[in-house]
Amino acid sequence: MRILLTLLCLAGLLSCQKESTGQLDRDLENALYQASGGLGLSFFQLPRSDEFQKIPQDPKNPLTAEKVQLGKFLFHESALGLAPRNPISAGMYSCASCHFASAGFQACKVQGVGEGGLGFGINGESRWLHPSYPLADIDVQPIRSPSAMHVAYQTNILWNGQFGATHVNEGTETAWEYGTPKATNHLGYQGAETQAIAGMGVHRLAIDKAWADQYGYTTLFRAAFPGVPDDELFTAEYAGLAIAAFERTLMADRAPFQLWLQGNHSAMTEKEKRGALVFFRDANCKTCHSGPALNSMTFHALGMKDLFQTGAGINASAQSPENLGRGGFTKRPEDMYAFKVPQLYNLKDSPVYGHGGSFVTLRDVVAYKNQGIKENPLVPDDMLSPHFTPQGLTTAQIDDLTHFLTFSLRDPYLSRYQPTSVHSGSCIPNNDPLSKLDLNCQ
DSSP states (O other), X not given: OHHHHHHHHHTTOSOOSSOOOOHHHHHHHHHHHHHTTTOOGGGGXXXXXXXXXXXXXXXTSOOOHHHHHHHHHHHTOGGGOOOOSSGGGTTOOOGGGTSBGGGTTBOSSSSOOXXXXXXXXXXXXXXXXXXXXXXXXXXXXXXXXOOOTTGGGOSSBSTTOOBOSSGGGTTOGGGXXXXXXXXXXXXXXXXXXXXXXHHHHHTTOOOOHHHXXXXXXXXXXXXXXXXXXXXXXXXXXXXXXXXXXXXXXOOOTTSHHHHHHTTOTTSSOHHHHHHHHIXXXXXXXXXXXXXXXXXXXXXXXXXXXXXXXXXXXXXXXXXXXXXXXXXXXXXXGGGTTBEEOOOOTTGGGSOOBSTTOOXXXXXXXXXXXXXXXXXOTTSOGGGSOTTOSOOOOOHHHHHHHHHIIIIITOOTTGGGGSOSOOTTOOOSSOXXXXXXXXXXXX
């Protein structure tokens, strides 16, 4: 019923913008006013994906409709997978293999599997390892795959914030090691652009003029980057800039909480509104999770387990620098074990949480933070965030808060960001034989 009402509201068939305000709504409005430092509801509102002037962007990569459209195709284009370690995977994987729409642009697994993966299942949960691949050649991340949503509100990308030459990474130049993906920071872009460009190499994606001509992308590239000579245009850098432009438009602006912010007070149930009050008024959530994406560019040690400790990771190692969070990148003692505060939308769609994937329900995460006791013995007590303390929430408050996170922050229409097809004709998000069967795509 709520989905039907939401559709009618979006279509303008119901007068959803002028609804009576109840006590819970008034209480929530006041809580949001306080949480925003007096800025009010607009402080938490996401723009639409086509409102480019309202979307944070890199001045070196301004958003245009043409650039976003090209990036949308490239993000989902398996034909870019032309440089795998094993030729058997050529043309079989894409950016969307690990960040697809129906999983909230996450992977629906602890680690997304690009090259060396087979299958999709119902929603990415059955992405298997190719039997012909040594484990060392499988393309997986050494930490849980983050969501690609709302990167516009993240000046620096990844759990340790290593990608991006600006903002929190000013002064970290000695960590931008040549010969590693971190060297991409020397191009001077913000995080989304840097990560997308670096990702072309990390995930063995390849492009050149012949590729663009073969698959019909030449005109789209020229329209996206007018004035750039052909001998410079068809490169990983410009492909990455287009992909980053698309990623910046991934907004969960149709989530019930966003509709409530726009005046549709029936978009959230009373239980969800009570949960929002816990989030913004009663608990410590708002200290770190704020703004339109409910995130922040801060790093905190919460004592969660690492991937190698959960037993669910591929190629996970106790020696991985990613286990040290921000400190593994900066090498600063004060940054050790601290991980970036994530955005909170559509978490329900990929039920794995924590940088090491040690939680399988949102309620588990809420209960863990409410208890304020670390689960990882390797994290020293004196390194824990001062915000990681017992919150004293009741069982009812935990239930309400979990309900808010699960349902109010879920945009059920993210499929609008996935193209119906790509120019190569490849299946989306994977093009391997088993995925084709799972996706009913031939």
